[in-house]
Amino acid sequence: MPNKLIDIVGVSKSYGDNLVLDDLNLYIRENEFLTLLGPSGCGKTTLLRILGGFENPDSGKVIFDGKDITSLAPNKRQLNTVFQKYALFTHMTIAENIAFGLKIKGKSKSYIDDKIHYALKLVNLEGYQNRYPDSLSGGQQQRIAIARAIVNEPKVLLLDEPLGALDLKLRQDMQYELIRLKNELGITFIYVTHDQEEALTMSDTIVVMNQGYIQQIGTPEDIYNEPENAFVADFIGDSNIFNAIMVRDKLVNIVGAEFPCVDTGFGTNKPVDAVIRPEDIDLVKPEEGTLKGVVTHLIFKGVHYEMEVLANNYEWLVHSTDMFPVGTEVGIHVDPFDIQIMKKPESEDEEAVGIEE
Amino acid sequence: MKNSKRLLAGPYLFWAVSFIIIPLIMIFYYGLTDNDGKFTWMNLAKITTPENLKALGLALLLAFVSTVICLVLAYPLAMILAGRNVNQSSFVVLIFILPMWMNFLLRTLAWQNLLEKNGVINSVLHFFGLPSWNVINTPTAIILGMVYNFLPFMVLPIYNVLVKIDKDVISAARDLGAGNIQTFTKIILPLSVPGIISGITMVFVPALTTFVISNLLGGSKILLIGNVIEQEFQQGSNWHVGSGLSLVLMIFIIASMALIAKYDKDGEGTAF
């Protein structure tokens, strides 16, 4: 495992009465693509701005490469930011935009020219140096913003919802572009988004945040397959989340039916949350399932069918490549390892505190 | 649909032609004819008499100095205001518009009271045992009057441009290594040029052409080009010469319109 590059220790921040970050701890490794994922207002952008030096935390420290940079000015930090709306300098040409940081560092003209050339090539926008930002499309502006940041050879690139303003196709293209860039540059990316698909596609590590707390840290697979609480489960992908009762180890009662599962250690007859992904539900013949139900909705989604099945008065969301017309009686079967059991949070605010690594 | 919408500008077009364009043509007509209605350049040439040249030169000088002072005072002011809470912007505008509800002449006259030999300011200076400040009836007093009257027209356009600058753009500059000074000179200043230009023209033109301020605060000892024109119309009864001199003034006005057209294409730098 590579070394820790950034260590965020006990950072808190509030605006007036509004607590945005609460005693947050997190470290980021060298050469990692780390994504801060969460709904708007979860504190992810504030955390990024603290890293960038645009905000000072109320308490806590930011350690970068072994040095405390908590109160270091943004222009003194070895990281660069790609802003949400690109924040290009409209009064400068593309070349001048890219050269901005280098000129301030007093680099030679030939060095700067080389860098501009290199950066434009990297983002596939050669020949644009004399254009003005206003004459570029959103995606092009986005790539210029990245070029402007990376020519400074930062150790870390901070990206604040950089693809938010782009359309779907462009967004997908840019995702691959970003992965390629990261691999070519070999630096750390810290990426902020509320789009789970982006997070799952690009990241090495995902940090799911809500209301100033970290909910879960893990690889995309961990996060998707083993959400640690209902929030994460709900936020990442589609899920069926049930109020369930843990009958005993390896047996859970979901809406009145008992399902075998693999989880242990929740005690007996304890209320828990049970999560089942829609694609993990197998629709079988009525008599073969753990539970019987009736298909109430059916939509063709391309790669699969999306169905809703009414069973024991609950709507079950099911993805399947097999089609069952509306009205069909079906049985519901779930493999034990596809049921994820989670402890109920004590209170809403305390949701999953202490899940730090 | 589109065509019928355009017709809504009809009344204005009529109005503008009747009361903006035709009057300007009248000035041209009077400025380029003599008493008998014959064409002449003489009225324009009047500007070259030593007295008129001096009045114009002095007006240019005073207007220039007061514009510079306005700019120097207004820019930091606009920056401070723009840095404050955003939803106070209407309050900011009000602070500068509010004095206009006290009549312009009265406000300027009040400066007489403040600046006179035995005026308020000198009384205060005396109280502290400081030497008195003899400024009334000097060009300095006129400049002060100009700065006082026209400062809002410098502050507001600059302020309006500054608040529109995306905070992220400034963050981006800092992020790319620019210090406070570099951020200012390379980003904030260039981006606020439309406001500055608009402010400059909105201060310079009225300062150049005023006759009231120079009358009230200059003790009628100092003739500016505005005074000359006013006298031609109101006293000398030579409307032709007055129009001719007005035409000369319009050169400066056209120049400022050209400046605005060049630097403020999108009309960002409006005062209000």
Place this chain on the structure above:
Amino acid sequence: MKKKLQNLYLLLIVIFLYAPIMTLMVLSFNSSRTRAKWGGFTGKWYVSLFQDEAIMSTLYNTLIIALLSALIATVIGTLASIGIQSMNRKFRTFMLGVTNIPMLNADIVTGVSMMLLFIAFRMTMGFTTILIAHITFNIPYVILSVMPKLKQTNRRTYEAALDLGASPIYAFFKVVFPDILPGILSGFLLAFTMSLDDFVITHFTKGPGIDTLSTKIYSEVRKGIRPEIYALSTLMFVTVLFLLFLVNLKPEKEVHEKNGTIRKPSRARHTMRLVVTRVVPALLVIVITAGGFFYNSKTKISGSEKVIVYNWGEYLDPDVLDIFEEETGIQVVYEEYETNEIMYPKVQSGAISYDVVCPSDYMIQRMIENDLLDEINWDNVPNIKNIGQTYMDQSKAFDPENKYSVPYCWGTVGILYNKTMVDEPIDSWSVLWDPKYKDSILMQDSVRDAFGVTLKYLGYSLNSTDLDELNEAKNLLIKQKPLVQAYVVDQVRDKMIGNEAAIGVIYSGEAIYTQKENPNLEYVIPKEGSNIWIDSWVIPKNAEHKENAEKFINFLCRPDIALKNFEYITYSTPNEAARELIEDESIRNSKIAFPDASELSGCETFKFLGDKNDAVYNELWREVKSK
């Protein structure tokens, strides 16, 4: 630290902006009539303000013009913005360019150009012309406020409304209008404010008998502003401050709860805001309009019978006009001017047909020579008998057969000096060139007076047309300029009262008033001789109400009326019968008001020297002024 510096800077600027306003507010409580002296605290101006019909009707003129021009400009401007928005680029650039003209053009050029237009099309200068001018310079403010909002509105919402079956007009008022309303309102407010504050353009486009606050104040500047005006301005300012404070009351801070719901501001709050932002301004508008009509009806007792009077500033007791209107039923349209030279072109141009004017001697001669005056029918002016024969004889200098003019006031030009600042006896004009009094000398700001004094000092006639003599005088005046504190007309009065200067050239009529206010002042007619002048009533050829004019002149010659005027303006009256009525013996026999013939031996009356020589005088004077 940085924040503190910023706050300090803000504070200084606010002080700079508001110091004059505070000064005016303080002056509104000054019991002395002159601004130069603090006479103790009083609230009486706030009372007399509302009894002063002239000021109140001026106020309503101002407000009505501001309101109407802002309203009309808002309608035209808003329509224009929508039209311009849907134009193609070329036409739009043109329209916006035209819009920029009144914004960027010098006020003086705009005003002058409109004046030329109105005169060329023979429009009567008055309420309408001011209104047109104000609308013209107001429209751009509206357009510039509305256009940006219009740009921000989403075209799609308008199209969506059409798509949902709305008619274009309905769609506009339901969808577009609410979006641009803030722009329209701020445009309106701005236009209103600009109209209220305008002086220059009004100055050039106004006619007789109508004044806005600005022009009223300007005409009073030379005499000293009446304290009621300070009181009025203070009231207006405080009202607006209060209104703005109300409008800007922030709605109760919307509280974002943790669960993301927003607590709505309470209903009472909402109603309160509605009252403040809608009802109060609406009420204000109603009050203004109603008040305007009220005062209008009051001033226009009978629309048909009127007399248009054009007089010097502060040269008549306003009560006298009321009495005249009451007794005769003739409405007086009253306008003032500051100098003969300003009056002359106005009468000559014929743009306004005045019925009765009060020029000075030499100007009357000029008007006679240029055939601008009508003979007075003496049968209609029996009170002429009250005027002393001496003055009728003196008038023959400019009106040889006593056919055109009725003497109204007379006096001399002399030196007013402050005994505490001047310790030597003063009896010569030479003191005006004494370097000892540098920056303490106030000189008259009019050609003939300035040259007259100098020519007399040099021992020449003050009607000299000899170029050498005039040049000598000019050079002397240039030499004097560094010593002069200011060139003023009637402001000498205030400045001398306020101890601002040691020596001032002044009309004898002002001397009596100033001495009353400041006993240290002394008036003297220098031994070299001076100017003795007469201001007389005349009737211009183009007068439309000649008989009313004669009634008016006859009325002014009545002893009781002449006395009333004398007491108000303190200028010497040629009305012997009125002089007999003066109760205060010291004034009746005052050497200043009624000097002996011996003192006047060296004095001359100004004569009209012909247009050519006038031009020479003007040219030389401008040389002096621009040095």
